[in-house]
Amino acid sequence: MTSSPLRVAVVGAGPAGIFTADILTRQNRDVQVDLFERLPVPYGLVRYGVAPDHPRIKAIIDALQEALGSGTIRLIAGVDVGVDLPLDALRTVYDAVVISTGADDDAPLSVPGVDLPGSFGASAFVSWYDAHPDAPQDWPLDAEQVAVIGAGNVALDVARMLAKHATDLLPTEIPDHVHAGLAASRVTDVHLFARRGPAEAAFSPLELRELGEVPDVDVVVDPADMVFDRSSDALLAASRQRRIVAKTVVAWSERDPATMRASRRIHLHFMQAPVRIDGDAHVASLTLERTRHRANGTVEGTGELVSYPVGQVYRAIGYASSAVPGAPFDALRRRIPHEKGRVLDADGSVVSGLYVSGWIKRGPVGLIGSTKSDSLETVTRLMEDAEAHADAGGRPDPLPGLLDRHGLTGIGWDGWLRVDRRERELGDERGRERIKIFSREEMSAVARAESTVRA
Ligand code: NAP
Numbered sequence: 001m002t003s004s005p006l007r008v009a010v011v012g013a014g015p016a017g018i019f020t021a022d023i024l025t026r027q028n029r030d031v032q033v034d035l036f037e038r039l040p041v042p043y044g045l046v047r048y049g050v051a052p053d054h055p056r057i058k059a060i061i062d063a064l065q066e067a068l069g070s071g072t073i074r075l076i077a078g079v080d081v082g083v084d085l086p087l088d089a090l091r092t093v094y095d096a097v098v099i100s101t102g103a104d105d106d107a108p109l110s111v112p113g114v115d116l117p118g119s120f121g122a123s124a125f126v127s128w129y130d131a132h133p134d135a136p137q138d139w140p141l142d143a144e145q146v147a148v149i150g151a152g153n154v155a156l157d158v159a160r161m162l163a164k165h166a167t168d169l170l171p172t173e174i175p176d177h178v179h180a181g182l183a184a185s186r187v188t189d190v191h192l193f194a195r196r197g198p199a200e201a202a203f204s205p206l207e208l209r210e211l212g213e214v215p216d217v218d219v220v221v222d223p224a225d226m227v228f229d230r231s232s233d234a235l236l237a238a239s240r241q242r243r244i245v246a247k248t249v250v251a252w253s254e255r256d257p258a259t260m261r262a263s264r265r266i267h268l269h270f271m272q273a274p275v276r277i278d279g280d281a282h283v284a285s286l287t288l289e290r291t292r293h294r295a296n297g298t299v300e301g302t303g304e305l306v307s308y309p310v311g312q313v314y315r316a317i318g319y320a321s322s323a324v325p326g327a328p329f330d331a332l333r334r335r336i337p338h339e340k341g342r343v344l345d346a347d348g349s350v351v352s353g354l355y356v357s358g359w360i361k362r363g364p365v366g367l368i369g370s371t372k373s374d375s376l377e378t379v380t381r382l383m384e385d386a387e388a389h390a391d392a393g394g395r396p397d398p399l400p401g402l403l404d405r406h407g408l409t410g411i412g413w414d415g416w417l418r419v420d421r422r423e424r425e426l427g428d429e430r431g432r433e434r435i436k437i438f439s440r441e442e443m444s445a446v447a448r449a450e451s452t453v454r455a
Contacts, residue, residue: 005032006386007395009094011081011324013037014044015064015368016358017100019375022067027383033073034094034399038080039133040411040443041419042068044102046368048132051157052172053164060368068413074399076410078444085406087326091353093398096382098355099327099336099343100375103319103364107334109149113277114315118143122150122158122316129161129182131175133440138177141185143311147286149274150316151194152202156211158314163190163217163264173427173434190266191308195273195291196299197225198249199232204367205244211266212252218262221253225270229293275305277313285309319364327354336360341378342385355382415447422446 006029010021013035021033041047043061050057068075079085090097106121113119127135141162148159161169166182174182194201201208211219226249228236236243249268272288279285287307291299321336323329328345330337336356337344343354357378358371366374403410419437426435437443 004395005030006096007032007094007398008034008096008098008382009081009090010035010098010100011087011090012044012099012101012358012360013042013068013075013077014100014102014358015046015060015371016102016361016375017044017098018042018064018067018073019372020098020100020357020379021073022070023372023375023379024382025070025072027379029383029386032397035068035073035075036079036081036085036090036410037075037077038083040078040440040447041416042075042077048130049126050130051126051161052129052174053160053169054157055172057368068416075413075416076399076403077415077447078411079403079408082325082327084408085402087324089402089406093395093402094353095386095395096353096355098357098378098382099324099360100356100358101321101324101360103321103334103359105320105322105334106315107318107320107364109274109315109317111274111276113279113283116277116279116283117281118279118283118311119277119313120315122148122154122314123319125158125161125314126154129174129178131178131436131438133438133443137438139181141181141187143283144186144188145308145310146187146190146312146314147308147310148190148192148314148316149286150318151192151196151200151270152316152318153204153207154319155192155316156203156207158316159190159192159266160211160214162187162314163266164214165216165264168215171432173423173432173436175436175438177438188264190264191310192266192268193272193274193286193288194268194270197227197229197232197270197293198246199228199235199242200297201242201245201249201270203245205241205248208245208248212248214266216262217264217266218260219252220257220260220265220267221249221255222267222269223253225268225272226250226253227271227293231293231295231297235297271299272306273299273301278307283311283313286313319359321360321364324360333363335363341381353385409448411444411447418449419443419447 010017021035024031024033106123128139271291275287275289289301290304320334338356343351357375423434
């Protein structure tokens with residue numbers, strides 16, 4: 001066994017990168033992990049993808065914080081690998097590099113009108129309400145009727161955030177500009193469209209039931225949309241989660257809309273697939289085609305079209321990863337090709353010393369917990385390869401020279417602690433737990449106030 005450490009760079013400090021780094025430090029061998037992050041702060045989608053009214057998921061940050069703060073992982077934030085620092089430069093000086101950059105984009109929806117102003121990918125809206133530094137400051141919530149396409153948890157987040165009254169989000173960590181944007185919203189009706197039935201929806205039961213608890217928002221479901229066939233019955237029989245989801249939706253469909261008094265509504269529509277978005281200079285309506293089940297659990301169009309006069313359309317049909325310059329990428333599947341975490345090139349050959357974990361490896365599915373087992377698979381392969389190559393390990397610490405050569409000064413763990421402290425102070429001043437800092441410059445300035453990473 002080599003006495004000097006195996007040196008591994010992990011790219012991306014979201015859940016996948018942090019889990020990967022943490023597992024690497026727990027090996028039966030000395031492993032030095034440097035965790036690179038393009039933003040000035042860590043946590044990726046947990047900080048910039050989880051809705052602000054979901055603090056219990058934010059508790060995951062506490063677990064990730066424990067791993068990052070343990071002193072065994074070096075954080076180098078504010079350094080964009082592939083942009084500020086070529087991937088090859090990393091591969092030259094580290095024994096192994098793991099790419100864990102997640103999924104930051106929206107899956108494309110190919111319908112006419114999708115590029116009209118007023119048609120948005122969910123990830124852009126989520127970035128806005130989560131105060132991502134690359135998001136715009138203002139979001140035009142100027143339509144009364146809006147559509148959300150998709151039947152997953154992101155669609156639920158988007159629909160809930162659109163329908164919720166801004167005052168009910170005040171106790172959260174949203175900054176003032178997001179609160180002001182939500183407070184100015186004209187929305188009264190949010191229409192969520194699932195192309196399949198209630199049994200096939202990708203909602204989690206807890207997240208779905210939460211819709212029914214939003215103050216002054218009614219959930220409206222048309223009983224005619226409660227369509228189940230033999231394949232959906234089989235799905236329900238196999239999954240308790242699906243049974244709870246279906247039961248919840250059916251119960252909502254049985255309520256009399258005449259008894260509903262809320263000032264805003266979320267309408268859940270099923271068995272309707274988007275066909276086109278219409279409008280001259282801006283979204284004016286969304287047209288969908290009614291669907292029916294096929295024997296294999298998918299759906300097909302019936303030819304019956306239905307239009308909704310909506311002023312905005314949000315596409316929440318799944319996320320997609322972006323290529324990392326210098327790494328192989330399957331542009332069609334929007335993932336890095338791999339074999340159990342070992343990156344493959346265009347010929348299907350293993351790229352020595354390059355690994356992948358998280359959503360850019362397996363696609364944007366699964367709750368955060370599933371990222372752990374995925375990271376473990378990648379680390380297991382990496383360690384197998386390191387053991388097989390006797391020359392792995394024994395290199396001098398590459399970080400200071402690497403940063404110097406590229407004129408970079410990363411933000412370390414101490415920098416995040418300063419941002420964390422400042423955000424809590426901002427919260428304290430207003431009787432809230434935390435208020436997020438929005439601007440990248442401000443975050444960097446707070447983070448860099450004292451020492452910076454110089455290993
Ligand atoms: P998702 O769970 O994969 O759901 C995507 C939805 O989009 C599905 O209902 C899918 O319908 C629909 N869809 C796909 N293509 C479509 C098209 N062309 N037209 C109409 N509908 C289309 O993805 P997600 O909502 O982005 O969530 C990603 C992951 O993050 C999931 O694992 C989710 O559970 C997790 N997440 C969790 C939370 C939480 O609070 N726990 C919050 C956000 C996200 P089909 O099934 O018919 O393809």
